[in-house]
Amino acid sequence: MDTELIVEKLRVIEEDLRDLAYDKLRDAATGDADAARDEKRVLQARRAIEKAIRALGDMAENIE
Numbered sequence: 001m002d003t004e005l006i007v008e009k010l011r012v013i014e015e016d017l018r019d020l021a022y023d024k025l026r027d028a029a030t031g032d033a034d035a036a037r038d039e040k041r042v043l044q045a046r047r048a049i050e051k052a053i054r055a056l057g058d059m060a061e062n063i064e
Helices: 003-029 033-063
Strands: none
Touching: 003 033
């Protein structure tokens, strides 16, 4: 599988996680205590995906 294709898929996942984090943040603002905890976990996952995107992006640049 091509590195660029994987990076594209990861970007879609990162965007979905960003949207989910905003949803959880909205829920937390309305008093849902579990949503605040969930939002932190989603952000942690999103940061991990961003790190993978950067790492693979750097790798793809080195291949070219």
